[in-house]
Amino acid sequence: MSSFNRRSFLSAACAGGLATTFAPSLSFAQTAGDRRFVFVLLRGAMDGLHAVVPVGDPSYRAARGKLAYGAGDLNPLDDLFSLAPGLSPLAESYRSGELMPVQGLAIPYRTRSHFDAQSILETGLDRPVGAASGWLNRTLEVLGGSTSTGIAVGGSLPLSMQGRVPVATWAPSASRAGSEGFIDDLAQLYNLDPVLADPFTAALTLEEQAMVMSDGSNRSRRGLAQFEQLFAATGRFLNAPDGARIASLEFSGWDTHAGQGMAGGTLDRRLQALADGLLALKAEFSAQAWSKTVVVVTTEFGRTVAANGNVGTDHGTGGAALLFGGAVRGGRVLADWPGLADRQLYEGRDLRPTLDTRQLLKGVLAAQFDLRRAELDSLVFPDSRAVLALGGLLT
């Protein structure tokens, strides 16, 4: 198979009818260059208080009830916060400055509906209206569309990645083993199609690049093992010199209304799979490429502070995120901590949000891709001039 070149894929795609309409200001746009960005969405609302644990808050034990950890179960980060047992693999990354946990952030609109909250998080708007494109795709657009590249990993094309710029996709699949001859013949036909030749070539190249499993196949792994497979494949795609520069990943299963568990329990095992996955991603990078990489892990909202009657938690407001990567100025927790005492809670039940998710994302994008304020305020996150980007997040 001819070697795969993202640039020719996208430019040919445009010439062949995937033409995109770019805003006029884009002619001066920056390109992604060698900076890498990964957006990881934990669908279902990950319980931030069970991940980046405010064990040092005087109200923690009383507010959390049956779901309160003892300080001895956790990995201390500072006087206030500790990492959950499952996130232990990332403790070393915190010490070396590659991890920055974030607490108390929320989307700009108050809703406890997964669908609305995810839609707001992904469109980058401030209310749940029917925008048909996402902020990741608009970032690609600002970065020049044809010279920067995005990939959605894992079998979905999330709303955040939908829009005018074509993006690559890859997902593991069981059924391709043993049909190599068939695929080769098919490739001959696809090569004759001026529009579809490039995406098909891209598909075969990604298939070859992925192969992260020991049996040399892309058979899809089940359950928690998916994390490692998808993260490692993403690492390979982004590490490649001519590979994608912006990737999206998503994992569901965080909606822990019952039996959330403590160390080694349902949620904690999932956090551990996430931590192992993040390290598997890092392992695929060269030192040089890793130093220019940032991963943002976030979720649509937090969960109730108190445990519910089923030792789980219900839909809440303020939540947590992780910034991870060689480009992160980590080794600290980013939080304007609102506190867990009754009077400090939002609507008497949730962590009060003190940071707009867009402030974090704008800060990362501005630093990572030198995006200009006007682009961030109007194109990537429309009508967000009043939402100030956080500075000092990245090296």
Place this chain on the structure above:
Amino acid sequence: MQIDPNLRALNRFGLGARPGERSAIDARAWLSRQVRPEVALLRDPNLDSTQTIINDLVRLREQGKRSKETRQAVRQAGRKRAGDEMQAALSHAVTTDAPFAERLVRFWGNHFAVSMQSEQLVGHVAGAYEREAIRPHVFGRFEDMVLATSMHPAMLIYLDQVRSIGPNSKAGSRNGRGLNENYARELMELHTLGVDGGYTQTDVEQLALMLTGWTVGGVFRGQSNNKPQPFMFLDRVHEPGAKTLLNRRFAEAGVEEGRRAISMLCQHPATATFIATKLVRHFVADQPHPLDVDYIARVFARSNGDLRAVSLALIDLDGALHGEQRKFRTPQEFLIAAARALGLKTLDRKAVRTLQSMRHVPWSPSSPAGYSDTIVDWADPDSLLRRADLAQQLAKMMRRQSVDVRAILADTVESSNAKALADLIAQQATPQLQLALLVASPDFQWR
């Protein structure tokens, strides 16, 4: 490439040619014969009406109050219904002799999109919504279709109309809950005027006020005294007083306000252009030609939104049966066309799962804008390989039947590289692989 209007009609306006049809039809006559209201209906004794579904829901809840078991039972019932409805709709698409009508059903269903991803209750009624609010109006008046969707539980729930309360209504002043603009906004932005249709935020709010009181009967909190019914107007939720929409003043008129607003929106010139643009994009090209859009918009406006006239006008567009431009099949279109080419009679639950891996499950778009209708969202690398997987899977189902692969090729595929395709197919070791390559081929991805 020689364009055969018959094959174009079957693939582009239908849902994919079946062996034998190409030489047996006359493109225009075949298409116009399908433009009859009764042809677009789906009558299946195994599928329940919206009224029955709502009765069931209310009964389930009354039995168990608000227990966990009840919630589980409701969820299960919803999943089963959604599965049955999808299978019925897909199987109908595979076997129908009026695939032009069926394509229009799918177009309009997606235009007035609801999504089971949002609210569990939408899953119960999404299939019934298509059968009762979309199908009867596909060759009727556009305004009637808008009204039918606006009064159906699927839409009332999906776009939060059931939560909207007039701030100065009896209900609003009592509990301090308020207006929800979601449906009012999408009714203008996505269903009628289009995003550039010239309305303002004030118009959105005014339309939302006009629509307060529109809800589902007997299902939601505080309404248990009301009879379960798909649509109900609650006067105590309705915002009193006059409203102004698009510079026109509307006197207080209860439920009539919403109807009058919808009627005005449907007659607005922006609506004609918006609908025409989407139709031309669907049938002719991702980048619709302005003259084509103008023509369809004129027919729409002059006929006062008569979708029979509009559907017939589509066939007459220059690019319709002859143009060089082609449309890339969406995953559902691909699956249905493949099944028709292979002569399958039904699609099972496995096929629905395949659609999930291709991000195109019926009634499940990630936004109220519905699923995309352009190649940029469907021709991504992973999706092309998934189509190849599905082609092999479908061909496997044919292994016990004798098939004439050459006839299927000649009758269903419009190829720009006909010789290369025929040669490679002939070289495959088994008829099963031959069929798989035919369906997986890039030529089969276009219509």
